[in-house]
Amino acid sequence: MAQEPKKLEVIGKGRYLELVDENGWEYIRRHASLGVVVIVATTDDKKLVLVEQARVAVHRRTIELPAGLVGDVADNAAESLEKAAERELEEETGFQAAHWHLLVEGPSSVGISSEVVTFFRATGLSRVGPGGGDHTEDITVHVVPLRDVPAFLSEKVAAGLFVDPKVFAALYFLGTERPAMDAPIVPGTPFNLKLDQPQGPLPFVPRTASDGGVVWEYDVSSEHYNPYAVLHGGVVMALMDSAMGHAVAAKVHALGRFNAAAQMNVNFLAAVRTGTLRARARVVKIGKRLAVVEAWIEAADGTQIATATATHSLLP
Secondary structure, eight states: OOOOOOOEEEEEEOSSEEEEEETTEEEEEESSOSEEEEEEEBOTTSEEEEEEEEETTTTEEEEEOSEEEESOSGGGTTOOHHHHHHHHHHHHHSEEEEEEEEEEEEESSTTTBOOEEEEEEEEEEEEOSOOOOSTTOOOEEEEEEGGGHHHHHHHHHHTTOEEOTHHHHHHHHHHTSOTTOSSOOOTTOOOSOOTTSOBTTTTBEEEEEETTEEEEEEEOOGGGBOTTSSBOHHHHHHHHHHHHHHHHHHHHGGGTOEEEEEEEEEEEOOOOOSSEEEEEEEEEEEOSSEEEEEEEEEOTTSOEEEEEEEEEEEEO
16 A cells, blocks of 8 residues: 655644644744753752743643753754753752763654653762743742652642643662663673672671682761660661672672572571671582572681571672
8 A cells, every 4th residue: 555645735834833744644843942950869868859930831830850952042053862852950959960861752742743852861060050941931840759759740730730741660670770780781781789898787807809709897876875885786686688689799799690689588696785706608509590609707716606697689
C-alpha cells in the first residue's frame, strides 16, 4: 500500500506555537525552540528538587520538575540539550550539578502536539543562587526528602494545586537506580575506601588490606555503651561486618562486581569498656554467586572479643 503524500497546512501561528493540519490531523508544534528538557535532580542527602509556579493554561499553580525550552532565545539558539538542562536547572532552582546523564526522550502529549521532551538526571548538586526563574517567571523551589515526596504531593493536591505527571515519572526513574550509585561498576573502577581514614557513621578505620585479609580498628567510646555500661554488641557486629565487606570487595571489585551481606553469624566472647579493638577478616571461599568470609575481634591485650562468619552475594 502506497504511503499517502504528506499534506501540511498551517492553520494559525503565534509567537511560539503554530496549529497545523497534516492529512486531516490537527496538532500543535513549537516553531521557536529546538526541544524541551526536564531535569530529575537530587541532592547528596537524597532530596528531590521540585518547582512550583502558576500556569496560565490551567489557571492553577502546579508542582513540576525543573524544565525548559532549548534554543528559544537568540543568545542560546545553538545550545545543546544538556547545556539547556544545565541552564534551566540553575535559572529555576539555583542549583548546579556536577554529574549529568540522559534518561529518556519521548512525546509529551502525543495526540495534540509534536513536542518531544528529554529527561536528564542531575546529581552532585551545589547551591549557587536563589533560583526563581527569569524575569517572566515566579517560581518557588521545593527541596523535598525522597521519602516525603508522596505526602508532599498529596498536601499540594489537597490545597488545590496540580501535579505534573512527569514528577511521577521521576519517582519511577529514581526507584530503578541502584542504591548509592549513579552508574554501574565497571572493571578497574577503584574501590571507594581509603586506608587510615574513618569510614561511615561510626569511627571505624581500615588499617591494612592484602591477599591475606584486612584489618580494621575502633577506639571504644562510652557514647556507644549499652545500659550495662559496656560496648554495645551492635557496634561489635558492625565493625566485623565492615571488615568482612572490605575483605570481599577487595577480591571482586576489580572484576566489575560488588558484594552485599546476605547472612551473618556472630559469637560474643567478652565484654569491653575501653581500649582499641582490632577486627581481622579474610575470605574463606569465593564462588560464582556467593562468597564466604570470616572475622574476629581482639582487644589490645589479645583478649578475643567476638567472632563472625558471613555469606555475601556477588552482583551482578
